[in-house]
Amino acid sequence: xxxxxxxxxxxxxxxxxxxxxxxxxxxxxxxxxxxxxxxxxxxxxxxxxxxxxxxxxxxxxxxxxxxxxxxxxxxxxxxxxxxxxxxxxxxxxxxxxxxxxxxxxxxxxxxxxxxxxxxxxxxxxxxxxxxxxxxxxxxxxxxxxxxxxxxxxxxxxxxxxxxxxxxxxxxxxxxxxxxxxxxxxxxxxxxxxxxxxxxxxxxxxxxxxxxxxxxxxxxxxxxxxxxxxxxxxxxxxxxxxxxxxxxxxxxxxxxxxxxxxxxxx
Amino acid sequence: xxxxxxxxxxxxxxxxxxxxxxxxxxxxxxxxxxxxxxxxxxxxxxxxxxxxxxxxxxxxxxxxxxxxxxxxxxxxxxxxxxxxxxxxxxxxxxxxxxxxxxxxxxxxxxxxxxxxxxxxxxxxxxxxxxxxxxxxxxxxxxxxxxxxxxxxxxxxxxxxxxxxxxxxxxxxxxxxxxxxxxxxxxxxxxxxxxxxxxxxxxxxxxxxxxxxxxxxxxxxxxxxxxxxxxxxxxxxxxxxxxxxxxxxxxxxxxxxxxxxxxxxxxxxxxxxxxxxxxxxxxxxx
Numbered sequence: 063x064x065x066x067x068x069x070x071x072x073x074x075x076x077x078x079x080x081x082x083x084x085x086x087x088x089x090x091x092x093x094x095x096x097x098x099x100x101x102x103x104x105x106x107x108x109x110x111x112x113x114x115x116x117x118x119x120x121x122x123x124x125x126x127x128x129x130x131x132x133x134x135x136x137x138x139x140x141x142x143x144x145x146x147x148x149x150x151x152x153x154x155x156x157x158x159x160x161x162x163x164x165x166x167x168x169x170x171x172x173x174x175x176x177x178x179x180x181x182x183x184x185x186x187x188x189x190x191x192x193x194x195x196x197x198x199x200x201x202x203x204x205x206x207x208x209x210x211x212x213x214x215x216x217x218x219x220x221x222x223x224x225x226x227x228x229x230x231x232x233x234x235x236x237x238x239x240x241x242x243x244x245x246x247x248x249x250x251x252x253x254x255x256x257x258x259x260x261x262x263x264x265x266x267x268x269x270x271x272x273x274x275x276x277x278x279x280x281x282x283x284x285x286x287x288x289x290x291x292x293x294x295x296x297x298x299x300x301x302x303x304x305x306x307x308x309x310x311x312x313x314x315x316x317x318x319x320x321x322x323x324x325x326x327x
Numbered sequence: 328x329x330x331x332x333x334x335x336x337x338x339x340x341x342x343x344x345x346x347x348x349x350x351x352x353x354x355x356x357x358x359x360x361x362x363x364x365x366x367x368x369x370x371x372x373x374x375x376x377x378x379x380x381x382x383x384x385x386x387x388x389x390x391x392x393x394x395x396x397x398x399x400x401x402x403x404x405x406x407x408x409x410x411x412x413x414x415x416x417x418x419x420x421x422x423x424x425x426x427x428x429x430x431x432x433x434x435x436x437x438x439x440x441x442x443x444x445x446x447x448x449x450x451x452x453x454x455x456x457x458x459x460x461x462x463x464x465x466x467x468x469x470x471x472x473x474x475x476x477x478x479x480x481x482x483x484x485x486x487x488x489x490x491x492x493x494x495x496x497x498x499x500x501x502x503x504x505x506x507x508x509x510x511x512x513x514x515x516x517x518x519x520x521x522x523x524x525x526x527x528x529x530x531x532x533x534x535x536x537x538x539x540x541x542x543x544x545x546x547x548x549x550x551x552x553x554x555x556x557x558x559x560x561x562x563x564x565x566x567x568x569x570x571x572x573x574x575x576x577x578x579x580x581x582x583x584x585x586x587x588x589x590x591x592x593x594x595x596x597x598x599x600x601x602x603x604x605x606x607x608x609x610x611x612x
Contacts, residue, residue, distance in 0.1 A: 093405060116431060117353055117506045129569045130404035132354020134560055137505045145539075146353055146378070146509045147439040150432040155451050178428075183461050189416045191402025191409075194379075197430040197456040227455025240476065241454050318569045 069299050071252035072211065074271045076102060076307055077299045079163075079209045079250040088112040089161045090154065090199050093131050095209045096163035098310070099250075101127060105306045114153065116195040118144045127314040150195070154202045162203030164196055166210050168221045171264045171285045172235075173208060173228025173246030175200070176221040183223060193225040200226035206246045212253050212282035219285045229263035253279050255296055259288070269294035329499035329543040334523060334555075334598040337548035338364040341519050346486040347374040349517065350383055352559060353508025354404055354567075359383055360555035360601050361489040361523050363593045366390055376485055378434045378509060379404065382558070382575050385411040386593070388424065389585050395425040397483070399434045406572050410579035420582070428462055433480050438509050440482035441516025452478040488517035491556040492541075493563060495524045496531045499543035505562025507539050519547040523555040525564050554601035557608075565608040 079099035085108040117132035121141030168176035181187030249256035255269040362383035374395040389411030436448035514520040558571035
């Protein structure tokens with residue numbers, strides 16, 4: 063996929079996502095790809111970033127990536143740990159979160175996400191875990207970043223269920239529902255960086271990762287892709303970014319395979 | 328007033344067929360031993376309430392004990408799907424179950440409303456979300472002061488709540504530490520609460536005054552079950568058995584493998600078997 067053999071598309075995705083976070087962000091972290099990106103940001107250019115997991119851990123700094131949103135290390139390294147109702151009422155609903163960082167099973171071009179069902183809700187072909195915190199993260203965080211690897215099954219013209227609301231049908235749909243937060247402002251995939259068109263809110267490719275072609279982006283996306291007129295190339299990962307990510311993943315692998323032996327709660 | 332009881336007796340005295348029951352624990356302190364005891368006693372037609380039904384509800388659903396589940400995330404945390412729950416929802420096996428699905432914010436607010444003695448919870452939620460269209464218990468109210476339209480859900484009032492906690496003192500007061508999740512609200516929202524603990528200590532005199540302590544008169548029964556939340560963890564006692572969560576994905580994928588595992592690891596075991604399961608996960612210090 064890439065001309066450069068020195069990094070994988072997934073590493074590029076995680077590192078590109080990490081760069082979008084700022085040192086003063088207060089980030090509500092989704093598990094999986096968002097969690098890796100947020101911690102790479104914390105370990106490189108954003109050491110003071112506040113990472114919040116929905117288990118109630120505020121300002122956490124884990125040494126390994128948590129397998130779940132409630133791993134013990136999140137609590138041990140947090141500035142404070144609050145009860146779940148407080149998490150959702152005071153901190154999320156209260157407007158304290160600058161970035162909600164979500165992954166997606168199914169995504170459409172307006173940043174609406176489905177992690178609930180494939181098929182009909184009452185007679186599902188595949189029952190997925192559901193929304194968890196996402197429905198309110200998507201509307202109460204000031205902005206939403208989304209990260210996922212591109213596939214035709216994942217990036218679809220029409221999602222089967224609106225687990226969390228992005229820009230709905232596009233345009234001013236959020237405003238019409240009385241939602242005053244910005245919603246999805248950034249999508250980082252393994253091939254490209256996307257931003258919503260200012261008027262239509264449709265995700266548009268603004269930067270291709272090194273070595274990636276427009277055709278590759280289209281072949282792995284279920285909707286007709288729009289490209290910005292001035293298309294950038296995403297800077298390749300730096301030595302520091304790559305080393306940080308790989309060390310983090312190696313520590314994580316060792317800890318999880320070790321049945322928790324490596325680090326007790 | 329709280330009674331210290333063997334787990335078998337605590338479950339038998341407090342759980343009934345047809346009850347609405349919450350076995351709560353937000354990734355941490357999951358009351359696995361209590362759930363396994365309920366499975367051994369073979370209760371039927373339960374309404375299972377939990378924000379994050381994970382392995383124990385997959386097991387109870389797979390054993391045909393649930394007529395309904397109320398939840399906000401029906402997954403194996405960090406691993407993927409719950410395959411026994413999926414089989415019930417997708418195929419009606421071993422029986423069809425009713426589902427009532429919320430978001431975490433919805434469930435958390437509903438438990439808090441239950442603890443607060445309110446009939447419903449009001450919060451800013453479900454805006455644009457598909458759940459509002461498929462769950463008739465998600466409604467809206469208009470703020471009488473600002474006119475803002477807010478979400479409303481009925482409060483959660485379980486017949487009985489089970490939780491696991493670090494310790495009780497000799498009088499039966501209970502300390503919960505670390506990721507405290509929704510445990511306090513789930514206990515105070517319920518008609519009866521049963522708590523399993525890692526240990527009993529003489530007193531709580533040396534505790535910081537603002538810790539989460541459930542007074543003894545909020546609890547019906549306490550059972551001492553070291554390791555009782557395995558493969559979840561107990562902060563300060565033992566780590567999460569991540570490998571067990573990964574293994575569950577394979578066990579639950581197959582109906583016969585599941586039954587064989589349940590027979591060997593739940594039906595033929597007792598609460599006394601939990602301590603050995605966490606031995607390798609205890610802190611070296």
